[in-house]
Amino acid sequence: MKLIITEKPSVGQAYAKVLGVRDRHDGYLEGGGYIVSWCVGHLVELSEPEEYDGRYSKWEYADLPIIPEEWKYRVSSGTKKQFEILKKLMARADVDSICNCCDAGREGELIFRLVYNKCGCKKPVERLWISSMEDSAIKEGFENLRPRTEYDSLYEAALCRERADWIVGINATRLFSCLYRHTLNVGRVMTPTLAMVVMREAAIKAFKPEPFYTVQLITDQVQAGGERMKERNQAAEIVEKCRTAGTARISKVTQKEKSEKAPLPYDLTSLQRDANRMMGFTAQQTLDYTQSLYEKKLVTYPRTDSRYLTEDMAGMLPKLVQKIQEETGIAADKSIPVHAQQIINGKKVTDHHAIIPTNSIQRASISELPSGEKAVFQLIATRLLCSVGDSFRYSETAVEMECAGEIFTTKGRTILDPGWKAIQESVYPPKKEKSEEPDTIQAISEGSVLILSDVKIKEGQTSSPKHFTEDTLLQMMESAGAEEMPDEVERKGIGTPATRAGIIEKLVQKGFIERRGDKKSKHLVSTDKGDALVTVVPEQIQSPSLTADWEEKLLEVERGNYDPKTFMAEISGMITGLVKNYEAVKGADTLLPSREKSGKVIGSCPSCGSDIAEMQKGWFCTNKNCRFAIWRDNNYFKKLGKKMTPQLAEQLIRKGSAPLKNCRSERTGKTYNATVTVSPGQNGEAVFSLQFDKGGKACRKAFVLSIVSITICSVFLTAA
Structure with missing residues (x-):
C-alpha cells in the first residue's frame, strides 16, 4: 500500500480521482492499493521561544540573542487532528x-518533511514533481516518481529560510521592542521591503519641482522641439530669433527599421505586475486567482520564476495555440504563426516552466469562471499567443531642423508589421498618451x-x-541588489515569486504601509509606524542588497553549492553582533506612535489573570507579554456568519x-444553534470551539468540513 500525502x-481529491481511489474515510481516501491524505498547509511549525525556556515568555533585552542549538518543532494547535490521522496512516x-x-517547490518539500520527521517515520519516500494538474500530467507524474534524495538540498534551503526568518524576526523584534518600549515587528524580507517604500515616500516629500522651457517650431509638414532650458528669458530670445528667420532648414533625416521581439510568457512576478497595472489586482489576489486556475487544471503551476518552456513542450504548442483561440475567442480572426523557438530554453527553466494555459481548456467553460479568475486567465492566454507571434516591426524617422543657429528635433514611426502587438491590442486596446510622438512623419528630404x-x-x-x-514595488523587490551582484548571478532581488505577495500583505496588515487611491489605481505609502521603524532599524536589517545576497545563497543551498551551516552561521553572527552593538537612536520616542490607551475592562484574562480591556481593534490582555486577544474583525465568527x-x-x-443562534454553514447554507467557548491555547492565544445543540449533528459535519480549528492570536506579539 502506498500512502500519498x-x-x-482539494489536491488530494484530484489525485485520488485520477488514481481511482474512491473509499472515503475521516481525513483520507483509500482504494486500489493507495491511501490519499493531506497536510492542510503547515501541520508542523517552529516552536516559540518560551518552549525552549520558560523565561523567554517575557521579552527581556538581557535574554538576547535567542539562537537554539537544537531546533524544536510543534504540531499546529489548529491541525492536531489531521496530524494524528497522518501519523496513524504512516x-x-x-x-x-x-x-x-x-x-x-521549496515550501511543499518543507511541509511534508517536517510532518514525516515529527511522526518518526522511517519508511521509504518517493517524490511526485509535476507542473500541471491535468489528468495526463498527474498520471505521467505517478509513472515517473523520483527518489526523495534528489530534493535533499531543496529541503535544506527551506530549513535555512525558515530558521533564518525565525532568528531575525524573534531577536530583532524583541530587541527593538525592548529598547523603544513599543512593539516593532521586524522581518528578514519584510523590513527591507518596507525600507524601499519609506525611502520612496521621503524622496517624494523632499522633492521640489523645477520649471523648464522648450521652444517648439511648427510647420505645415512637421513640428519639432529644442533642448530644455531653465530660464524663460533664454527661451523667449530663441523664439524671437526664429520668428525673425521665418524658415527652418532640414539638416538631417535618418530612417531605421526597428523591431520589438514578442514578450516571454509569464512567471508569477510578471503576471502579478501586469494584473496590478491593468486590472488593479493586488499581488496576493493574482496569486490566489492563479492558484485556483491551477487546481481547476486550466493553467500550469503558478509559483514559478521561469519565463521559458522546455524543449519537450515545443511540439504541443501549435495545437494549444489553436485551442486557446477557439475556446476563448482571443485573436480568433488572426492566423498566429507559432515560433516555438522564441520561448523554448530548458537551461533557463528551474523547478517549473512558465505559466501557460493547459489543454484542459477544451473541456472547461471559461465564461463561467469568477470574474477575477477569468481576467487572470485571459492575461495568461493572451500572453502565450503573443509570445509565439511575429516581432512588432516599424520604421523610425528622426528629423533634425536648424533655425537661427539652433537645433530642433522630432521623431515619428510607421508600423510595418504589427506582429504580436495586434494580438495584444485586440484584447487590451492601448491608451495613447498625450506626450506620444506622432505615428508618422511626412516625407521630407535633407536640405529642404x-x-x-x-x-x-x-x-x-x-516630476517627482x-x-x-504593487507593480513597481514587485519590480523593485525582484531587482533589489542587482547592481552589486555579479552578472552571472541568476536570481537577484529579495523574496521569491512565491513569497513577495505575502510580504506586501503582511506590511499592510501590520500597519506599516497602506493602500491609497481608487479601485484600479491604488498606490502604496508608508505610515508613521513604518517610517518610525525604518528610522530606528540599522542598515544591515533594512538593506535590500544584504537580503538579496541571502536569497542568492539560499538558491545555492538549494542547488547543493553552498553549505547550510555556513549560511546559518552568517545569520546568527549578524544577529549576535546587532544585539551586542546596537544603540538606541536618541530622540526616537518622538517618532514612535503613542501607545493605545486601554478602555473598559471586561474581565480577567483566562491565560494569565490580568485585565482584559477594550481597545480599538478588539479586547486585549493588558499584560504586554500575554498573547490572549479577541479581535473585532474575527475570522472564526465570520465563518459562522456572526460578528464579534x-x-x-x-x-x-x-x-x-x-450561546449563538442561527449560525450558518458555509458549505450547505443551513443554520443551526450552538454554544461557543473560548480558552487559552498552548501559547496563551485565544482558541475557540463549538458545542452543538441537540439536532445539530448534520450541521456539526458541515461545520467541521468548512472550519478546521481557526486559532486567533495577537499579531502585535508575533515575530515578523
Missing part, C-alpha cells in the same frame, strides 16, 4: 512506502527649407518620483462561553 484536501503495517505529493507657421514656448516642470504601486460584539466578548471572558 498532498498539501491540500504507522499502518500495510503501508510500505510514502509519496510526497505536496506542492512541487520649410516656412514656419508658428514658434512658441512650451512650459513644463520636473512616483508612489509605489462588545456584549459577546464580555460574556466569553466572564463565563468562558456564549
Whole structure:
C-alpha cells in the first residue's frame, strides 16, 4: 500500500480521482492499493521561544540573542487532528512506502518533511514533481516518481529560510521592542521591503519641482522641439530669433527599421505586475486567482520564476495555440504563426516552466469562471499567443531642423508589421498618451527649407518620483541588489515569486504601509509606524542588497553549492553582533506612535489573570507579554456568519462561553444553534470551539468540513 500525502484536501481529491481511489474515510481516501491524505498547509511549525525556556515568555533585552542549538518543532494547535490521522496512516503495517505529493517547490518539500520527521517515520519516500494538474500530467507524474534524495538540498534551503526568518524576526523584534518600549515587528524580507517604500515616500516629500522651457517650431509638414532650458528669458530670445528667420532648414533625416521581439510568457512576478497595472489586482489576489486556475487544471503551476518552456513542450504548442483561440475567442480572426523557438530554453527553466494555459481548456467553460479568475486567465492566454507571434516591426524617422543657429528635433514611426502587438491590442486596446510622438512623419528630404507657421514656448516642470504601486514595488523587490551582484548571478532581488505577495500583505496588515487611491489605481505609502521603524532599524536589517545576497545563497543551498551551516552561521553572527552593538537612536520616542490607551475592562484574562480591556481593534490582555486577544474583525465568527460584539466578548471572558443562534454553514447554507467557548491555547492565544445543540449533528459535519480549528492570536506579539 502506498500512502500519498498532498498539501491540500482539494489536491488530494484530484489525485485520488485520477488514481481511482474512491473509499472515503475521516481525513483520507483509500482504494486500489493507495491511501490519499493531506497536510492542510503547515501541520508542523517552529516552536516559540518560551518552549525552549520558560523565561523567554517575557521579552527581556538581557535574554538576547535567542539562537537554539537544537531546533524544536510543534504540531499546529489548529491541525492536531489531521496530524494524528497522518501519523496513524504512516504507522499502518500495510503501508510500505510514502509519496510526497505536496506542492512541487521549496515550501511543499518543507511541509511534508517536517510532518514525516515529527511522526518518526522511517519508511521509504518517493517524490511526485509535476507542473500541471491535468489528468495526463498527474498520471505521467505517478509513472515517473523520483527518489526523495534528489530534493535533499531543496529541503535544506527551506530549513535555512525558515530558521533564518525565525532568528531575525524573534531577536530583532524583541530587541527593538525592548529598547523603544513599543512593539516593532521586524522581518528578514519584510523590513527591507518596507525600507524601499519609506525611502520612496521621503524622496517624494523632499522633492521640489523645477520649471523648464522648450521652444517648439511648427510647420505645415512637421513640428519639432529644442533642448530644455531653465530660464524663460533664454527661451523667449530663441523664439524671437526664429520668428525673425521665418524658415527652418532640414539638416538631417535618418530612417531605421526597428523591431520589438514578442514578450516571454509569464512567471508569477510578471503576471502579478501586469494584473496590478491593468486590472488593479493586488499581488496576493493574482496569486490566489492563479492558484485556483491551477487546481481547476486550466493553467500550469503558478509559483514559478521561469519565463521559458522546455524543449519537450515545443511540439504541443501549435495545437494549444489553436485551442486557446477557439475556446476563448482571443485573436480568433488572426492566423498566429507559432515560433516555438522564441520561448523554448530548458537551461533557463528551474523547478517549473512558465505559466501557460493547459489543454484542459477544451473541456472547461471559461465564461463561467469568477470574474477575477477569468481576467487572470485571459492575461495568461493572451500572453502565450503573443509570445509565439511575429516581432512588432516599424520604421523610425528622426528629423533634425536648424533655425537661427539652433537645433530642433522630432521623431515619428510607421508600423510595418504589427506582429504580436495586434494580438495584444485586440484584447487590451492601448491608451495613447498625450506626450506620444506622432505615428508618422511626412516625407521630407535633407536640405529642404520649410516656412514656419508658428514658434512658441512650451512650459513644463520636473516630476517627482512616483508612489509605489504593487507593480513597481514587485519590480523593485525582484531587482533589489542587482547592481552589486555579479552578472552571472541568476536570481537577484529579495523574496521569491512565491513569497513577495505575502510580504506586501503582511506590511499592510501590520500597519506599516497602506493602500491609497481608487479601485484600479491604488498606490502604496508608508505610515508613521513604518517610517518610525525604518528610522530606528540599522542598515544591515533594512538593506535590500544584504537580503538579496541571502536569497542568492539560499538558491545555492538549494542547488547543493553552498553549505547550510555556513549560511546559518552568517545569520546568527549578524544577529549576535546587532544585539551586542546596537544603540538606541536618541530622540526616537518622538517618532514612535503613542501607545493605545486601554478602555473598559471586561474581565480577567483566562491565560494569565490580568485585565482584559477594550481597545480599538478588539479586547486585549493588558499584560504586554500575554498573547490572549479577541479581535473585532474575527475570522472564526465570520465563518459562522456572526460578528464579534462588545456584549459577546464580555460574556466569553466572564463565563468562558456564549450561546449563538442561527449560525450558518458555509458549505450547505443551513443554520443551526450552538454554544461557543473560548480558552487559552498552548501559547496563551485565544482558541475557540463549538458545542452543538441537540439536532445539530448534520450541521456539526458541515461545520467541521468548512472550519478546521481557526486559532486567533495577537499579531502585535508575533515575530515578523
